Amino acid sequence: MLLGGVVLSSCNDDGPDPIIDDSFYSQVLGGETKVPDPMNPGQQIEQGFLNLRTVVVNTVTTIATNEGGKYNSLQPYFSVLLNEVGRGETTGLNMLVMDFTKFLAEATGARNFSYTGLDMEAAHDPARNPRMNGLINNADYDLFIQAVVEGAAQAGITDNAVLGPVGQLLESVRAPIVQRGGNESLDLYTRLGGSGLVSDPQNPGQLIEAGYIPLRAVVTETVLVIATNEGGKYEDLLPSFSVLLAEVGANDLSGFGLLVSGFSNFLAEAIGAQNIRYTGLNMADAHNPMVNPRMTGVVTESDYDLFIEAVVEAALKLEVPMSIIQEFGALLTSPGLRSAIVQG
Missing domain, CATH: 1.10.490 (Globin-like)
Structure with a gap:
């Protein structure tokens, strides 16, 4: 498990060994401490999961709003999602946020969350994932990581002690995600x-x-x-x-x-x-x-x-x-x- 680790430590010889969670999720992100969920009033959420989800939401929002055209080259990959949101449909958005957050949570050592989606190669291959458009190249993946850093900063997370390991995690999955060479164009479609x-201009309502x-x-x-x-x-x-x-x-x-x-x-x-x-x-x-x-x-x-x-x-x-x-x-x-x- 990336960035995750659970160790056993004995305080005495009489009782059972207490489990000490020294994972990145626990020690840096806030771990399993329950706090109010700002997106679901009346419900509790693990602090570590909340921090990760906030970064993910900020990242997606940053790419979608695309202020100043900074993330123009990332827009095509999110064609399905952006057009859904444009129609007021948020199911796909919520699924993306939860899947990416669970992926990060499990990879950083969370014990109560598991990512069960497609593997990273399949998830970023349009032939295997109908929600994906185009194959990613290294330059666009760099830009995506930049959006994650910006999303983290919006959440007040700027410490390299946090950003560094998360960056290492994202780098560790670069190989399966990047599937297009630098000299290859994004497919024309x-x-x-x-x-x-989108709405069909020739067939209203379709x-x-x-x-x-x-x-x-x-x-x-x-x-x-x-x-x-x-x-x-x-x-x-x-x-x-x-x-x-x-x-x-x-x-x-x-x-x-x-x-x-x-x-x-x-x-x-x-x-x-x-x-x-x-x-x-x-x-x-x-x-x-x-x-x-x-x-x-x-x-x-x-x-x-x-x-x-x-x-x-x-x-x-x-x-x-x-x-x-x-x-x-x-x-x-x-x-x-x-x-x-x-x-x-």
Whole structure:
């Protein structure tokens, strides 16, 4: 147990050996002494646990309020939590506070608290923890530790005798928590908003992942750019969309909705979404008229270049940053995807 220790000491040879708790939790944090719980009137709480919980609450609040943009780079990891709190939901916040506090309490020697959550590696892996967005790198973990120190200072804890061992504890779990190299970018889906749920602007009363909204917007705008075909710029692409355009002309938007959701799902999964999966035809079959009856004619190299041009035009209309457009361009021009789609 980190920073924890219980020793036996004999005062005399006649009675049982008293248990002396010399753990960091007991000796420095306040231990098991019961005090009023400021968050739960009428209830008691161990002083050591209260001190740790106060630091944890302050840390989360410090990151969430993000005064002066100091913790901008930590915001994406907390997309789920921050959007919940924004909707007035605090269950996830309370769970995070209790889990992190129990982890610290057990690690510092508490005898009445045990952390039973995911191990540190799994807890910080979006593939295994749906509440996590993105993989952490060393720089962001350093910033998180800085937030803990700031949270402790807000609680009046500034003594190195306390901060030093807590810092050592946080350093001891750096290896399983940090899972992204310094030269690796945070996945694009997380940077677009991630899996935090927000109100769906197209469907009042429903929630949607924040990272999905800009994808769907670009896909929708791309189809509209091609369909409106201003100045005949996309004339060569219209035959490929003849089924769709005929449906829309007859006020049947079902195919349009399927195309937008299918392409959006494909992009979302490709750029890092964990909860959204593309379940349609593979790209080769989807663009093969012999397999997909909604496809008329095969896509040529020039057609595909023109389609990418339409995507770029749509993204620029929506004021998507050029750096993001370039990342999408790299995906769309990747050899595997291009060769599957271009069949003529």
